[in-house]
Each structure stands twice: as structure tokens, then as C-alpha cells.
Amino acid sequence: MQRLDWFADVKAYTERLVAIRGVSPSEEENVVASEILALLHKDGLESLYTASGFDLIQDDPYGRKNVYAFLRGQGPETLILLGHFDTVDTADYGDLEPLALQPTELAWHIDELLPPDVALEGERSDWLFGRGVGDMKSGVAVNIALMRHLVANSHESPLPFSVLMLATPDEENESAGVLQAVRFLVRWREEQQLRYLLQDPQTDRRSSPVAQQSFPTSSLEQQEEYNKEKLNMSSFFALGVLNTDYASALYPGDPHRYVYGGTVGKLLPSFLCIGRESHVGAPFAGLDANLLMAELIRDLSMNDELCDTGKGQRTVPPVTLHATDLKQHYDVQLPFAAYFYLNVLTLTSGPEELLQRLRQVAQTALERLLQRVDETERRWRSATGQSGHIEPRRGIIVSYAELYAETVRRLGEKRVRQALDETWQQLPPTLDKRERSLHLVQRLWSLSNLRGPAVVIYYAPPYYPHVPESVGLLSEAIDEVVHAHPEQHLARREFFPLLSDISYLQLDEQMDIRALTANMPIWREDEEVPRPGAYSLPLRLMQQLQLPVFNWGVHGRGAHQRDEAVLMSYSFGALPQLLYEVIQVLAQRLK
Template sequence: MLDCRDEVLFYTKQLMNIESIVNTNGEKEIAQVLYSMVASLPYFVENPNNVVISQTSDDELERYNVLAFVKGTKTHSNKTVLLMGHVDTVGIDDFNQLSDIACNPDELIQALRSEELPPSLRAHVDSEDWMFGRGSLDMKSGVASHLYLLKYYSEHPEELDGNLVFLAECDEEDSSHGILSALKELKAWREEHGFHYVAAINADFVAPRHEGDESRYIYKGTVGKLLPSFFITGAETHVGAAFEGLDPNLIAAELTRQIDYNPDLCNEALGEITIPPVSLKQMDLKPTYTVQTALSAYVYYNFFIHSWTPKDVLDKLSHQAEIAFGNALDLFENRYRTFCQLSGEPFKEIPWKPRVLTYADMEAGLVEEFGTEYLEHMKEHKEQLLLDHSLDVRMFAARVVEEAWKWMTDKSPAIILFYSSLYSPRVELSGNTLDERNLVEALDEAVAAIQPSYDKPIVVRNFFPYISDMSFIAISDDEVALDAAAKNNPSWGSKFFVNYQDVQDLNVPVINLGPYGLDAHKKYERMELKYSTEIVPNLTNLVIKNVLRKE
């Protein structure tokens, strides 16, 4: 076993002390500090071209990745293991009066000891087994573990059967500009140095899956994430004549009732099941107060997948939207009938039917009807929207659909289904390739070797349950699936673009082996020291050794 605790802890604190909140200058600062730390190691002083600080591309912000590699001398193998992790964090507003010390674990723990805390949290604060603070768990301790191993092998290249690449990327917590930009360097190094990337090890955090769960998890592959979004149009009316129109908010409410927490929308694969979708935004698009009902509403949902494709999700949600629309019209009609009975007003048959379109189908119809006139108008409209920096990619997409809707000849109430954000692809480590089989065997061997020296169960599962940059190292989707994600995203090619071909070109089998703790993204974020600073580096090291020596 490597005696690594003190060094990993030292690196963790150094990284934590830099407030590197995503989309702030802190991302730039931590990259510069990390680059200096690596570049000052003797191996990299002698081999300065083996470490780079690289600015992200197609990014509105100035921020950087740090990449470095050590070439092993034990054998002349081109096999290469990639160690990856992100250096950005979420914000610190939830720390309230402790925000000034949120990134200083030593001061923070002293402050927390004077707070009123629940017994379970008090036990962790008072023990010497936990480190608190922003980034302690997600995921600077994971990066510190990788940094330790990079340093170790830079000092002992004679122990390395192949090559080791270290990647510390920015912007994992928002739009993955870091990893998507780093793919270019990784591919360039492959060509320049002949690297054969046989495995990637991500070091994002792991946590209990339920109360009382003592297992420390390692994940093969990762969940995929989509953001299915719905632009909903109604029939505007004065509130004094409410039943003469159709409120799109009613349809939106029924849509959320149909989709939120719906177990039918959980995706099972390899015996594991995703969390069901849940809404992340629901609003109408009425700009100011008037006594007219809204013209349109907008809602989007988080959606996790294990084996479904973006096309599968569109098909399933189109069906759910049809059901929700029908439910909304039934409710409207029933209440309208009751109102007419109470008021004595005559009942008139409602004129609307459920109507659900995907954005790609709507766009194809408009192109067929209006041709280049429509395309040129939408191109100009998107260019104007790009000037409004208050629009994130999700609202940008909604405004594009809103403008396209104006061209529709049939403006009867409808639901338009589309994707409004980045698709983080699912990764399934199925053992279809030799590299995948070797990585799985190397992991199983490492766990078997380490488990006797650790008193908590180390459990291997198939899908990392959170969003991570693992989605952009390997890919399990085919062209049809990726095409559905692109064609149904109104922002594609303007507000954002992902070159999934880069991911397919690299396509490295990937696992997640990272620190253990609780309350990531919360005020009491904390990392358990023994597993995170002792077991994780040693497990990672064994996976590296095992996978590099396999034929």
C-alpha cells in the first residue's frame, strides 16, 4: 500500500483554498496554480513539454484545463491510462455567514463546532475522520489523489508499464467546456506520442445511495442526461371570458403531473434503474401583467437514461404529452360544463384536440412550406438572440421555438417537444471490446486486493448516478441517436455545439473511482478521510498497474 494520506490531504487543502466556482475567474486561477505545481516537479522541469495549460475553445469565458503525462520506462508500451477530474465547484451562497471560510477546511471546522447541529452531523464535526468545505468532496480530493499518483510516477517511471495522462478540467458543473476542449489535446497526444488510451479513471465523488448505506461505490460507465423541454401554446382570452380560450398553464400543470416522478419513465438496464424525471422549470412566457391569459408556457425536466436513446425519450414523452393534453382538455370541458350548469350559460363544444409535435417535425414542415425565407429569417433571429447575454442556452432555445411558432399556419393549441441543453451521453461498460474487458478485470482485481484491508464494503455498480464528464470520454450511442438530440435542439449550431465525433474518436472505457462523503453541493459538504485519501489512491494505483500489464 502506498503511504499517501498526508500528501493527498495536503494537495486537497491547497486546491480547496482556491475558490474556483464555475463560471468565475477562480477557474482560471486554480488552473494556473495547478499548472505551476505540476510544472515545478523535477520530472516536468526536465520534460517541460509534458505539461500544458490549455484554454477552452468556443467558450465565452477565459478558463483553462491542465494536462500532463508521464511516460513509463518499465516497458516500451503505448498503453495509456487517463486520470481525470474537474477543478470547478458549485457556489458558496448556502454557507451564509460562513461563506468567507467555505474553502478553508481548517477554519470552517472550528466554526462548525460552535454551531447547533443534528447529532449525526455533530459526530462528524467532532471527529477527526471528516474534512468539511466546498470542494472537499466534489471533487478536489479526487483531483488531489490523481495529482499524488502523477507525482509518484513522475518520480518512479521505472514502475510504470505504459503511460499516465493527468487531466484537470474546468466547467464540469455547467456546460463541460473543459472536457470537450481537452479532447483535442488528448487526440493530438495520441497521434504525437502513439498513446493507446486503454482506460480512463474519473475521480468524482460517491455517496450513500440510501440512509444507512455503508457501501463505498465504484461505477463502470455513467448515466446519461437529457433536458426534454416543452413549449406549450394555448388560446388567448380575456379573464372575464375565461372559457373562450385555453390557458397554456393548465396544460403545463397537467404535463408536470403526468411526467414528474413517473416510474414509467425510469430506464432499467443491467439490473439498475434511473431516478424518474422531475421538473426544473415551469413558467409562462407572458412578459408583463395583463388581464389576458398567457399565449404560451415553458417547462423542462431532468431526464436520466441508462439504455434509452434521445430518440426513445422523444417517443416516450410525446406519448406522455398526448395523455397530459387530453387530461387537460377533459378537465377544462368538465369544469366548463359545471360552470354552464351553475350560470345558465349555453355550453359550446370545445374546438381543441391534443396536438403534440417535436421541434424537428415542426421545423421540417415550416421549411417545406416556406423554404429559404423561413430559414434566413430564423438565422437572423438567432443572431439577434445571441446578442442577449441574459439568455442561457435553455431560454435561448425557448425563444427560438417561440419565433418558429409564429410561422405556423395552424396556430391551434399545441405542445412542441424539444431539447434545450447539452446531452450528456450514457456510457455502458458492456465488455464488448478487449479494452473494456481488461478494465473491468483490472478493477475487480484491485477491489479484491484492497477489500481485506478496509472495513466497509467496496461495491462495483454499472452506472454512475450523477452527471459527470465521463459522458464525454466514451459514448454508447449511434449516429441516429445523436442526430435526434441535435435536430431537436433549437440552439444547436448557434448557441452551442458539441462535436460528438471527438468523443467517438477517443472512446476510452471509463470508470469512476472517487472520494466518499456526504452533502455535496450543500453547506455541510464533507469528505471521509480514510477512504478518500488512503483507499482511493491505492485502488486507483492498482487499477493502473493491472490494466497496463494486461495483454
């Protein structure tokens, strides 16, 4: 394998990208995009790309854009290099915030950045600190270096397959960049007559994109021979996506550098907790919604029985991301409405399965709470000399879809839709999507004429599908390179444990997401007319792509924290060489 020195270039590109503030969501991300394209074109390489430029994100309020660079190979198979270039904010750096984008200056303040109980792997001088150095501007820098090398040598060493680099904004917010990339990839495949997936050998050649592909430099006989060779492969082979997002140690002293063949998913179940209003001087006449919410959070948050498992891996437990009652001012009325949403990671569970598990936990918590309040009232009455029968309290657990169906049964579809549309239009277009969902659920609850205690369970965005590992040519090439470098302590695992844009590049056709769409108040089909504040995913296009996805990224630590850093020797030197060797293995197998 040809060995190259990547370190200086990748470090320089990383520092140039980190120096540009690109907090998501904002127009700042466009400045980073322009710098990425400038680096790709640097030193007169612009004319050597088959195509390169920007792809505007559809209906984006900030006018953001993806960056793409395409190098056509001798065949239609295509490898995609992917990375995101946005970051989270820098306020967590405190007094050091003015240096958050200046890694060289931050190097003098490592002791101030690191928590006292943290020990760095290796030499301190091997770590580069700063916002975005790990998550994931260094990963984008690796892709830039790879792409530049491939383009610069494309005439002398043409690849038998094509390479497409994509750099996207908004991964840290709602993944608008990669969702646009899904549309771009489907369109680009049709326009350029590419194959992100090789056909099954049994596919009819007459309908195969390969059979229809024309090669200006090849004779018809050569083209026919090429088609025959590809279609006679003994198994299903696929290229796919190499994402270079950061990975980190899984435990103290962990020596491994990880390669992931899929990714974890995420659902955001939300809970509107309805109590019952009353004066605080008569609390037994009502029910504090905060008490109900607290009981649910106690049973749901950090509950390891709700961890999802698959292929020997286990997600972290769910946690609350937001919780509040809905009182807007001080008074002496019990809070009778509260809500929270729960971050739930998935490896195998779908929206319906999770909804049923949450319903069971919520039902148990609600019944336990109401029984406890009944017993408390009995003791209080006994202690104060009061008598009388106490009617046992009852409550309900209902999903948004069930609440909608019941309200439609009572009022009719037209009236319910009209009321929800009016509420939608009254809300600011830029309102947070979780807040918009809440307002719609509240309005539906008021229309239903039901009374609390109750819990309405619904889904809020975003949704990240979990993606299992795909077998194929890219997976085999990665395995070959991993096994060739025992000195790097590389380890393969199936599910990338952090949320990633690669969730949207594949969707299992067997995945039933009706429980998601029916229970998400702001869901709109991707084909419908855009509506301010709506949430949609290009589900049909994701299923069309079905891309094998892998994350083999830089080695970092402290993402989204003030001690965010990347290990330079591996990330700037070893990693690009390893990925380049994967490309070389692919080239050998596709000749």
C-alpha cells in the first residue's frame, strides 16, 4: 500500500476551519462552507473535479448550503465521503471563550480546560483543543485532504469507481444539511447515472442502471463485458458512505480506535401531564401537575430497563431534556398542566414498541401516585377530625393519535382540523418545534373536553432511525485494512453510539413508523406543501438510497464541552492513511 504524509495538511485545514465560527443554526455556517470549497479548489485543483460547488438547502431560513465535490471514476460505483462542519456554541468556555476558536492559544490553558479528575491519553502536546476540533471539523479536514489527493492524481491513477464528498451544516440542530443531501444524492445518481449500491446478481440486466450506463471512452463490447463481470459477482456487494465524525474511548484506559458499521437511533417521546386545578388551600380538590410529571420522570429518566439492546451493545438510559409546568405567572392556583420530553436512543426498537413500553410505565406511575394521594388524604382527614367517603381517584393514559380519534368522534374531522390549523397559524413561524408540538397537543386536549388527571404521550422531532451494519464490498475493504494494522488497536463495532447524520441515509423498509407519524402533531409528509414549523423526513428517498454507512472518524474527547480536543497523531496522520488504504483496496477489487 502506498503510504503518504497527511499530518501537516490535515492539521492546517482543521485550524482554518476551526477559526471560523459556525454555530448551528445560523448564517455563520455559510462562511465555513465557502472555506471548505476554497480548500478543495486550492492550488489550481478546481478544474480537475468533475463537478464541485454548493447545493442550497430547500426552504432554509438561513440560506445554508451543502458543499460537494465529485470525481468521476471509470465505473458507476460511488464512494461517498461525508462530514458536517457546524458546531455548538462556545459559551461553555467561560473566560476562555475568546480563545475557543484558536487552538494554538488554547494550548497554553490546558490545565484550565480539563476537569481535575481527567488524565489525557499519551502526551499533552499530541492534543489539539478548541470548539469543533473533534466534532467534527477535523473529520471534514481529513475528507478534504483525501479528496484533494485523489483529484490531483486522477489522470495518472484513475479510480475504477467515483468519489463524492459532501460536507453539511446543521448536524448539531435538526440535520437539515444531510436531509438536503438525501435529495441531492437521489438526484445526482439519476443525473450522473451512478450506483451507490451494486445490483443484486439476479437483477435483470436490461433494467439495471449499469446496463444503461454509457462510457464515452469504451466500446459497446467493453461496456457489455463490464456489465457481465459486475452482474456475475458471487454476492451482494455495495459501496456506501464513510463518515468521519469523532469517536472516543468507551472506558478509562481504553486503547482502541473504533470503526462503526451502523448508528444508534433516537426518538423524543413527550408527555403532557394534566392535573386538576384547585386553590392551594384545598390541594385535595385538585392535583398538582408537577407532582404527576415528577413521578413519571422518576420512573422514566435513567431507567436502565428502558435501554435498548442489539448485537452485544446497549444504549445509555433515557434522560429528560426539558421539563416545566405551563404556568406563566405567579398565583395560588395549583399548576394543572406540565410537560417534559425524554431522549431515548434505539438500536432495534421502533416507535410503536417504544410507545407501548412508555405507556405501561406511565400507567403504573399514574396509578401509584393517585393511590398515594388517596392515602394521604385519608390520613390528613383522620388527623384533622374530618370524615366522609373518599372516592378513589382515576386517571387516563392516552396517545396523541387516540386523543385525536376521540375528539374527531365527538366533534367531527372538519372542526378539529380547523381548530388545530388556527392554532398553528397563530404561532410564530420560528417557534421551537417542541414548543409548537406542545401548543397543538394542548389545543387538542381542550377540544376533547376530557378532564385530568391524564397523560398524553406524543412524539416531537427530531427522529433518527437506527441503522444496522451492512455487509458488502466497503465492509470487506474496511475489515482488510483493520486487520492489516494491529499496531493501531482498531476495533469494529456495529452501532455508532452518538447521534449522527448517517441515520438518514438508510431506512429499513420493514420499519413501521406509522406510530411516529400518527403521534407527531407537526408531522407533514415530505411531498406536501411546506408549512412553517412543520417537520418532515424524505422517508421514501431514504428507502431508495439504502446506503451502507460506516463511521471511521478522528479520535477525540470532550465534544460539546470546554475540554473538546482531538488526538493529532492518530487523527491527522494515521486516520487519513487508513482511509486511503480502504480506497486502494476498493480500487483493487473493482478493477
